[in-house]
Amino acid sequence: MENNNSNNNKPKLYHGRRPVTRREFLASGAIPMMSYMIPSALMTTFAKAGIAQAQELCKIGEASKFPPIVNINANGGWWVAGNNIFLTEGRELLPSYGRNGLGSAANLVSQIVKTGHFKNQPPFYSGSGFLAGVQSGLVNGAASAALAKTNFVSMPLQSQNDSDTNKLAPFYLLQKAGLSGKILPNLGRTDNGIGVSNASAFGMSPAPLIVNNVDNIVNALGVGDRLAQLNQVQKTNMFKASQNLSFAQSRKLASLTGGSLLDRLLGQANADNTKLVENPAGLDLDPIMNAAFSAVWGLNANTTKNSEDYINASLIYNAINGNCGAVGIEVGGCDYHGSTLAATIIKDTEIGTLTGKILQSFAAMGSPGFIMINTDGSVGAPPSDIPGTDPTADRGDSSGIYMMYYDPTDVVQAPDSQVGHMKSDPEAEAADDKFLVGGNSEIATAAVFANFLAASGKMNLWSAIPETSRTFDSLQLEKILKFHGKAG
Template identity: 30%
Template sequence: MKYISRREEILAKISDKAKADAASKAADDQVAINLAAAQPSLHADHPKPRTRRELLGAGLMSGLAYAMIPSIFTLTAQKAFAAPVCSKSGESTGAIKTPGYLHLELSGGLAMSGNFMIGKQGFGADFAPLASGGYAALGLGSSQIPGKVALDAAIKGQFHPASAFLAGMKSVMSAEAMAKTVAVGMAGTSADDSANNPLNPTQLVAKVNGLQGSLVQLVGSGSQPNTLGKTMPLNVAQDPGLAKAFIKDEASLTNLVNPGLIATRFNKKTDASNITAELAHQLSASKLAVLQNKDIPQDVKDLVECGYLGAKDLVNLSAAALTPSTDKIVSGTNFNALTFASLNKPNTPSQKGLIMGKLLVDGNASCATIEVDGCDYHGKGRVAQDAKDFICGQTVGIALEIAHRKAAPLFVALTSDGSVSSQGAGGAADRFDFTSDNGTHGMVMMIAIGSTERPNTKSLQIGAYNDAGAVDSTVASLTAKTAAAQALCIAYNYAAFSGRMAQFESTLSASGTANPFKGAESTYLAFEPKV
């Protein structure tokens, strides 16, 4: 048979070899309870957990292992394999061009406001402490309030010196990494113990950063189909077709696929991308034997260069490049006193921090979400509460330390459904137990590390608290009152940090959304826009 091009010949040969292979479907894989989670948080004033969200908040289960692989592989089984055009333009598909974005969803209402101090000062002003009674609601006694104790200076921000979250970060971060890191707090209420807080902006952020993950755009450890977290996504620039992969451990890194790359190479011609995606998928099994050879045939090289082979095939070719345990920069040096092996325990937040941090810093994913369960911890005592805060801080610190070791920027956001309150009793060292849900003490945290130096900020705080230790709804009122505005503000500040303000505006415009912060930069834009 004669072929009109080398490309057509390659595709025809692959089709003949692999036409018996059926398109694979995403499979559910139940995840065991997170090994590092605290004991289940069951409360007499809460109904018995029944829904998945309630179980997560109580720490009774962790995210379901959905491999969120788009099903375009099944769309072209009956189509003729016409050869689409590939220019082989040499366009790079390697390292990400903008900073990665890591989102931690803390299920149940973590006491972020007991770790990062929100004051009552205005935007960009020096820290102004609350009245002492307000700090009691945040778990701090009179000897522990800011003014009596100095805020910690190891990381630029407003961390309390006894913050367990900060201690977790310090447990794994070098002094050099901390010196390049800044933390910003945003005061804002959200519904307690609810999956209906649209706090995850990962799809918008992926669009803002130009969909530059070289293997996949979104990775996560939860089962929410649009974000791979647990909470509702921000309903701006949603695109269910973005390439996603559930990641629970190093083995699940093979879930990564790249249909988006194929579509991009063919200028979004659906038929062409479907055909080649089918061929790439069919190739996987039969190609493995060939790839065992030291010399990869030219036809495979051509297909990779043309974008005909997706990430699944590339993973088979060099899986070691994706796993933290085989990356000597990550695994070859202890994280302070902690060994890599001690942090790389299966199904723990610390392992997810290692995996997601590496994927983002290496440019293999645009955005990642880590779902940390068991944060509905009020009534469990200060020891258990501090332990969970420490784990969350350690997870963030691991990702930031990886970014530092690889001289890459990284942006981290932390959200939780509601918050907690203290009655000013219990605990130890004048730090009180948290006893009940209370979303009026809520906040969002944004933490960023620069590639060579600390990112510039105009303020360490967005919004404010009042003297009662609650969100002041008259200051930065958009984000103070609305979870969706908080998520949008996270993306807004990410855009400034990454130098993508124009892309933020154009993405909002394309989705028919006005920028509510325009003209109010001195209230909502804490990060100095990168030029």
């Protein structure tokens, strides 16, 4: 008897079970078909929103047990050697810091401040705008309490002036170590595939989500979890709705991100599905919901969501909560040589104030946290014996990196507040580029990464990463590791 069931003669899209993995969906042709169905503008939006990333679509799991890390890039070469005072190999003052705007050692010595700020008492110039900023705060006592449990370590470094080619972005190494968010990738402010205006050290990490408004985070987070809540009929209706959109509708939807896009598509598919696109339970996204954290940044119901404080607070809040990976923040306007010292101090105070708010945020949330501040070059001044002269030119040979680690348990120690040193030549007033990290930005970034692992109690990961394990041997690690006290 002839079998009239023509379905038996059709090729099967899967064998034995329905496709589950991405590989199986690709083999079945389902994913390419959906890509064809959805207008290109929408596919671009899905990709930008992070929906296409496997990290986004996977079930929310426990975040990697790393403290949050924030990379601040002071774009343009800020007065990094005029705030913290870089020392010699023997941890003594240079005879003169005149080319760096701090005058002779004889005149500078009375203007060095070592107490009343960071736990390990690094030397700062008393006129430092950065120090003034980091000691300020909107909550009474918050700054001093945070600094009392924060160790500071600097690293003299020669870097290229006014260049985004310095390999100072640490995100690839952090990814290799396993740092990731529960549902979001890294967060950044600069849309260049990295998140800050630096080249990536050792390799490229996945592009961050660029945040210019807290709604970028709210709209992007939880999309995968929302999709998982839809049944097959609802998913089919959603894709049919996208297929039937006009060109004008497609263009309008292309301006949306993540959750907003999904909300609109579901509204097109079935107005009764609105309850399915509410924010997934357990995702704490908006800092305004935490009173103690909001107080640090001065946020209230009237604060605009695209203000600098609200944006940066949102980045830090989601990093602390584990929603995202690492955070990159760009501070522009640091190529200020040729202006007055007063203008220099204003910008340095801005960098210090931002740093202080981040440290106070860690304290408010009871979370450890690491900050890396880097820059492209630095500024210099005409030789003078008087501390505090106007910067007049770029001076990349006295650039550097700042590292800070807040430890709520107060276990981590950093008795030596400097990696590397200045040249022994009294006329140079420059970072020693013959030392391990003094002349190579990428190697210096590896040193920052090593100190982050040490502060986090995860030095066991160092040897498992080929790029870093061959950068320093065990004896060299002893010279660059400054944060101690955590096992691992």
